[in-house]
Amino acid sequence: MEKFKKIVGIAAPFTRINVDTDLIIPAESLKTISRKGLGKDLFSYIRFNENGSQNNKFILNQPNYKNSKILVTGKNFGCGSSREHAVWALKDFGIKCLIGTEFADIFYNNCFKNGVLAIILDSKKVEKIIKIVSSSKNSELEIDLESQTVKTKQNEIINFDILPYLKRNLLEGVDDISKTLEKKKLIDEYEFDMKKKYPWLEKKNG
Amino acid sequence: MSENKSPKTLFDKIWKNHVIDNIDESNSLLYIDLHLVHEVTSPQAFEGLRLSKRNVRQPDKTFAVPDHNVPTVNRDKIEDELSKKQLKALEKNTKDFGISYFPIDDIRQGIVHIIGPEQGLTQPGMTIVCGDSHTSTHGAFGALAFGIGTSEVEHVLATQTLLQKPAKNMRINLNGKTQKGVTAKDLILGLIGKIGTAGGTGHVIEYAGSAIKNLSMEGRMTICNMSIEAGARAGLIAPDETTFNYIKGRNFAPKENWDQALKFWKSLPSDETAKYDNEEILEVNKLEPQVTWGTSPQDVSSIKGKVPNPENEKDLNKRQSIINSLEYMGLKPGTKLEDIKLDQVFIGSCTNSRIEDLREAANIVKGKSVKTKAMVVPGSGLVRQQAEEEGLDKIFKEAGFEWRESGCSMCLAMNADKLKPGERCASTSNRNFEGRQGKGGRTHLVSPIMAAAAAISGRLTDVREFI
Numbered sequence: 001m002e003k004f005k006k007i008v009g010i011a012a013p014f015t016r017i018n019v020d021t022d023l024i025i026p027a028e029s030l031k032t033i034s035r036k037g038l039g040k041d042l043f044s045y046i047r048f049n050e051n052g053s054q055n056n057k058f059i060l061n062q063p064n065y066k067n068s069k070i071l072v073t074g075k076n077f078g079c080g081s082s083r084e085h086a087v088w089a090l091k092d093f094g095i096k097c098l099i100g101t102e103f104a105d106i107f108y109n110n111c112f113k114n115g116v117l118a119i120i121l122d123s124k125k126v127e128k129i130i131k132i133v134s135s136s137k138n139s140e141l142e143i144d145l146e147s148q149t150v151k152t153k154q155n156e157i158i159n160f161d162i163l164p165y166l167k168r169n170l171l172e173g174v175d176d177i178s179k180t181l182e183k184k185k186l187i188d189e190y191e192f193d194m195k196k197k198y199p200w201l202e203k204k205n206g
Numbered sequence: 207m208s209e210n211k212s213p214k215t216l217f218d219k220i221w222k223n224h225v226i227d228n229i230d231e232s233n234s235l236l237y238i239d240l241h242l243v244h245e246v247t248s249p250q251a252f253e254g255l256r257l258s259k260r261n262v263r264q265p266d267k268t269f270a271v272p273d274h275n276v277p278t279v280n281r282d283k284i285e286d287e288l289s290k291k292q293l294k295a296l297e298k299n300t301k302d303f304g305i306s307y308f309p310i311d312d313i314r315q316g317i318v319h320i321i322g323p324e325q326g327l328t329q330p331g332m333t334i335v336c337g338d339s340h341t342s343t344h345g346a347f348g349a350l351a352f353g354i355g356t357s358e359v360e361h362v363l364a365t366q367t368l369l370q371k372p373a374k375n376m377r378i379n380l381n382g383k384t385q386k387g388v389t390a391k392d393l394i395l396g397l398i399g400k401i402g403t404a405g406g407t408g409h410v411i412e413y414a415g416s417a418i419k420n421l422s423m424e425g426r427m428t429i430c431n432m433s434i435e436a437g438a439r440a441g442l443i444a445p446d447e448t449t450f451n452y453i454k455g456r457n458f459a460p461k462e463n464w465d466q467a468l469k470f471w472k473s474l475p476s477d478e479t480a481k482y483d484n485e486e487i488l489e490v491n492k493l494e495p496q497v498t499w500g501t502s503p504q505d506v507s508s509i510k511g512k513v514p515n516p517e518n519e520k521d522l523n524k525r526q527s528i529i530n531s532l533e534y535m536g537l538k539p540g541t542k543l544e545d546i547k548l549d550q551v552f553i554g555s556c557t558n559s560r561i562e563d564l565r566e567a568a569n570i571v572k573g574k575s576v577k578t579k580a581m582v583v584p585g586s587g588l589v590r591q592q593a594e595e596e597g598l599d600k601i602f603k604e605a606g607f608e609w610r611e612s613g614c615s616m617c618l619a620m621n622a623d624k625l626k627p628g629e630r631c632a633s634t635s636n637r638n639f640e641g642r643q644g645k646g647g648r649t650h651l652v653s654p655i656m657a658a659a660a661a662i663s664g665r666l667t668d669v670r671e672f673i
């Protein structure tokens with residue numbers, strides 16, 4: 001997995017609530033067998049007009065926010081479908097960090113599996129950040145995972161909490177599968193016990 | 207040990223049975239009993255396995271089926287090149303890694319969450335995962351079942367385990383007796399209307415109470431299916447005689463070990479004094495048939511209601527979201543829901559395409575004709591076959607419905623079945639998000655019988671007029 005340590009980049013305020021993964025990347029863009037190249041379809045239903053031209057009202061199309069690396073989101077961002085394509089699309093577009101009050105469970109997991117940092121803050125702090133980055137002069141933020149801080153252009157510092165293991169994994173770029181495979185003996189033992197305790201689970205004979 | 211005596215919920219019991227190791231302060235390594243795989247969220251996982259030269263640890267506990275991206279007509283020749291490539295990839299991956307596979311021309315093919323239970327693969331006390339959020343459906347059997355992302359799919363393929371944080375326990379009691387015309391779909395829509403789409407975040411919801419007890423397995427699956435729409439990680443219903451009767455005799459159900467399995471299953475329901483982190487009660491006696499008016503499943507009302515007025519909402523964020531919803535849906539505040547005209551009706555999806563759903567809908571449709579474009583997409587080849595044996599296909603076709611082959615179809619509009627911009631549809635699926643059924647398409651979520659009634663009158667309709 002990719003590491004995440006520190007980034008400096010433009011933060012786009014996208015405050016709509018309940019943004020679902022269908023909106024982040026619609027089903028018709030899922031006919032792919034690769035993780036790459038999905039950025040062009042990110043938010044495609046709202047990023048582009050009917051005729052394929054850019055919807056200039058959409059935040060990521062506005063000159064100042066075109067190259068955003070950070071998205072400040074509304075409540076319950078990433079709800080709905082489990083499609084990891086949503087995170088792949090954000091990442092491929094250039095978004096490396098999300099800030100919001102609340103993310104949907106599966107989406108939140110998917111972010112960290114792909115080296116994307118999702119920061120949860122209380123609504124007061126999020127509102128404050130939205131206010132700051134809404135002004136084009138101040139839309140740049142510095143996110144430092146090590147010190148768990150968001151720094152604004154005016155050097156104002158906002159601290160965030162994160163579960164220690166998520167922080168560790170991102171800083172080290174841990175590969176979960178390799179780590180789990182180190183536990184092979186425990187898994188073997190569990191399966192051995194299970195065969196005795198729940199023999200019907202072994203007999204797949206349809 | 208005293209720890210073993212402390213009262214436990216159904217969730218606690220399943221969790222404890224599956225923890226292999228506690229990894230760190232937040233995560234446990236959980237054993238996965240059944241892994242269901244479909245064509246859309248798995249190719250990148252198999253690619254990952256190949257790149258790192260890893261194998262599938264338990265091909266016998268892994269079952270694959272194409273469903274999201276299959277056509278529901280003319281299946282012999284798939285026109286869409288990208289779809290074809292994705293379906294081919296699943297075929298190759300299952301072959302290369304020795305995984306059981308129900309191909310498109312197999313009678314057992316169908317929506318992944320329909321065929322797990324249908325084949326008897328889904329059983330109480332199991333852990334079940336799939337790269338699809340509606341894996342929660344299987345919780346109807348008292349199995350801990352949840353959706354995972356593709357990285358996690360790869361993790362499960364390689365290790366048969368998953369890293370998980372324990373969830374919080376929430377119990378929702380649905381008490382009382384439903385009126386006629388009120389189905390499981392109305393119960394879950396009504397509930398989401400009450401607790402909201404983030405009401406269950408971080409929790410596993412156990413549904414209990416007399417209204418749940420009285421439901422068939424089909425109805426219970428409809429309820430658990432939409433747990434994810436309430437933000438929950440999973441839904442659970444305690445297994446009982448209804449559950450056991452459903453499983454008995456199915457393809458993959460326990461046979462010589464039946465009694466042993468049954469004894470274990472009966473030990474699973476939550477202990478009476480078990481504690482929950484949160485509890486909710488929904489009295490269902492007065493609940494009317496439900497329909498959504500907006501672009502989130504929580505935007506729901508009784509069919510007798512009206513499109514809400516955003517001015518009445520004090521919370522500014524919520525007000526804005528209602529304004530956006532109504533603009534997208536092309537609706538004016540104060541419009542009676544029953545006056546909303548429709549272009550299409552879709553009966554299908556893992557929420558509502560089982561045989562019971564089709565029987566009930568056919569019952570409403572019988573001898574009448576539709577005023578909209580309408581289609582029925584059975585959940586599996588076996589559901590379709592059963593329906594045809596009962597003559598349901600004829601009833602639907604005579605009324606003007608299209609009778610399709612099984613798959614996800616217009617639930618997510620990945621194949622050719624989709625709404626055109628501005629088209630309005632009453633749908634038995636689970637998501638009314640913007641663009642979910644096609645770019646610019648407008649979705650009203652309803653039960654199968656409400657969908658049937660809507661097709662006949664050409665507008666959203668109170669099905670009770672037809673009963």
Ligand code: SF4
Pocket residue numbers: 273274317318319338340555556557613614617618635636
């Ligand atoms: S029917 Fe719809 S909700 Fe169910 S698995 Fe298919 S796409 Fe997902």
